[in-house]
Amino acid sequence: MSTPPCVPEAEILFALIRHRYADRLNAEQLAELQKTVEGLVRDLGALRAVAIPDDAEPAQPFIPFRAD
Amino acid sequence: MTVALRTIRELGADLRAGRVSPVTLAEEALQRLDTVGRKLNAVVTLTRERAMQQARRAEQELNAGRDRGPLHGIPYGAKDLLATSDGIPTTWGAAPFKDRCFDYDATVIRRLEDAGAVLVAKLAMVEFAGGMGYRQPNASFTGPGISPWSPDAWSGGSSSGSGSAVGAGLVPFAIGSETWGSILGPSTYCNVTGLRPTYGRVSRHGAMALCWTLDKLGSMALTADDCGLVLDAIAGADPHDATASDRPYRYEAADRDRRFRFGVVRGTVEATEPAVRGVVEDALDTLGDVGSFEEITLPDLPYEPMTRIILWTEGASAFERLIESGAIAGLTAPEDRVTPYSRDVILAKDYLRALRLRGVVARDIDGVLSRFDAIVGPSRGTAGPRLGAEFRSPIRGSFPDLLGAIGNAAGLPAVGVPCGLTPEGMPVGLQLMGRAWEENTILAAARAWQARTPYHRQRPPLA
Numbered sequence: 001m002s003t004p005p006c007v008p009e010a011e012i013l014f015a016l017i018r019h020r021y022a023d024r025l026n027a028e029q030l031a032e033l034q035k036t037v038e039g040l041v042r043d044l045g046a047l048r049a050v051a052i053p054d055d056a057e058p059a060q061p062f063i064p065f066r067a068d
Numbered sequence: 069m070t071v072a073l074r075t076i077r078e079l080g081a082d083l084r085a086g087r088v089s090p091v092t093l094a095e096e097a098l099q100r101l102d103t104v105g106r107k108l109n110a111v112v113t114l115t116r117e118r119a120m121q122q123a124r125r126a127e128q129e130l131n132a133g134r135d136r137g138p139l140h141g142i143p144y145g146a147k148d149l150l151a152t153s154d155g156i157p158t159t160w161g162a163a164p165f166k167d168r169c170f171d172y173d174a175t176v177i178r179r180l181e182d183a184g185a186v187l188v189a190k191l192a193m194v195e196f197a198g199g200m201g202y203r204q205p206n207a208s209f210t211g212p213g214i215s216p217w218s219p220d221a222w223s224g225g226s227s228s229g230s231g232s233a234v235g236a237g238l239v240p241f242a243i244g245s246e247t248w249g250s251i252l253g254p255s256t257y258c259n260v261t262g263l264r265p266t267y268g269r270v271s272r273h274g275a276m277a278l279c280w281t282l283d284k285l286g287s288m289a290l291t292a293d294d295c296g297l298v299l300d301a302i303a304g305a306d307p308h309d310a311t312a313s314d315r316p317y318r319y320e321a322a323d324r325d326r327r328f329r330f331g332v333v334r335g336t337v338e339a340t341e342p343a344v345r346g347v348v349e350d351a352l353d354t355l356g357d358v359g360s361f362e363e364i365t366l367p368d369l370p371y372e373p374m375t376r377i378i379l380w381t382e383g384a385s386a387f388e389r390l391i392e393s394g395a396i397a398g399l400t401a402p403e404d405r406v407t408p409y410s411r412d413v414i415l416a417k418d419y420l421r422a423l424r425l426r427g428v429v430a431r432d433i434d435g436v437l438s439r440f441d442a443i444v445g446p447s448r449g450t451a452g453p454r455l456g457a458e459f460r461s462p463i464r465g466s467f468p469d470l471l472g473a474i475g476n477a478a479g480l481p482a483v484g485v486p487c488g489l490t491p492e493g494m495p496v497g498l499q500l501m502g503r504a505w506e507e508n509t510i511l512a513a514a515r516a517w518q519a520r521t522p523y524h525r526q527r528p529p530l531a
Contacts, residue, residue: 016412017413020409021409036201037410040414044415044418046373047373047374047377047425049370056424059423059424059426
């Protein structure tokens with residue numbers, strides 16, 4: 001049995017946005033959001049295509065807290 | 069005697085020679101902000117009461133021989149994302165917050181008070197510092213910021229009022245903020261000098277957070293020298309901001325007779341609009357008087373997508389309550405009422421990937437910059453965007469800005485300096501981006517450039 005064809009990522013992500021917010025947006029705004037999500041997915045694709053060394057940690061400091 | 073288009077150095081000399089008083093300077097700045105500033109949509113709130121109080125105190129102290137330094141008695145404006153007490157609203161440029169007040173002063177406001185500077189106005193800005201996805205200049209409840217160079221041209225964002233107030237000579241300096249382009253952009257379009265310090269050089273305490281790991285506060289003034297004077301007053305560690313560095317900073321104003329080493333990233337000049345490109349190429353020729361050049365090629369990495377993902381993700385989190393409640397429906401720009409919803413779908417793994425790549429990029433670019441005093445290139449690839457039109461922006465991916473993406477993601481300092489006008493008479497800027505914590509080096513190079521060029525002294529038609 002063959003697997004069904006994949007739905008493009010942008011469509012899946014846009015469906016999630018529509019699910020969450022469609023009640024407060026009109027058709028024109030939803031269409032605009034769909035274009036924005038397509039651009040976002042292009043950016044994510046570019047980002048995921050880069051090989052990052054396994055030992056590259058996020059450039060984000062965490063500082064343990066102690067009050068005294 | 070006038071405050072208009074005179075530098076902090078010049079006004080300071082006048083104050084100490086008794087040719088003008090802090091009270092007179094404050095009164096004139098308030099008057100010009102209320103007239104010219106309103107026409108440029110540069111002003112949110114005139115802080116008249118506090119200004120006169122601070123000016124009178126400065127006058128008494130200077131008369132009594134107590135000198136707090138170069139900013140003593142100098143009027144300034146602050147971008148309206150810096151918290152101010154005394155019932156002075158802090159609006160973030162957004163209609164839903166137009167009456168909101170804090171009961172404390174941001175660290176930067178407090179430090180400038182300690183330095184004797186006189187706060188005369190909270191200056192207009194793009195709502196939420198542009199993080200909502202605006203595509204055209206009308207994105208603030210105070211109206212679109214207007215450049216002093218043309219009534220039809222945008223002042224840039226998001227530090228719109230800071231740029232136009234300094235550019236029109238309403239205040240000698242202003243505080244702006246940059247997450248990606250918000251100091252260098254308005255500095256360019258208003259023909260002023262803007263300094264984006266190293267991330268962590270200046271405390272963000274009391275400043276609106278758009279993106280915790282990209283936000284930086286900096287100075288906008290008429291000269292690189294003035295920007296250094298302001299940075300000297302506002303830099304330093306702060307117990308209220310863990311990211312504010314305890315690396316000491318003292319502005320070094322003394323010019324040494326030296327030549328600088330500049331890198332130019334291949335493709336960055338060519339990526340600008342034709343009118344901008346010609347001006348920048350001429351400027352680079354002139355910059356050759358103060359230093360040598362080497363063309364450099366950077367690794368082929370998705371710098372702009374990386375910085376965008378960081379900005380969008382952190383912005384979505386910083387404004388989560390506002391977005392999810394639907395309160396963004398009250399924003400001015402129609403696109404700001406919609407675009408933020410798209411950021412809900414960025415996966416945590418992708419955000420972390422951007423942060424991991426950021427570390428790689430920060431190390432790579434530091435290696436490149438270790439051979440130079442600065443990487444130079446256009447501050448902005450476009451000139452004089454029209455008020456009623458959609459502009460092109462790297463934050464939305466509609467125009468390239470390699471240096472902005474790298475410089476902001478890596479937290480590097482950059483100074484933007486005026487470098488000429490397009491054939492249509494709109495300002496163009498050059499940026500000098502340095503290694504982390506090397507503000508003094510890039511300011512020295514910018515001073516050397518400004519000592520040889522007239523561009524920062526050109527007067528705009530609307531001043």
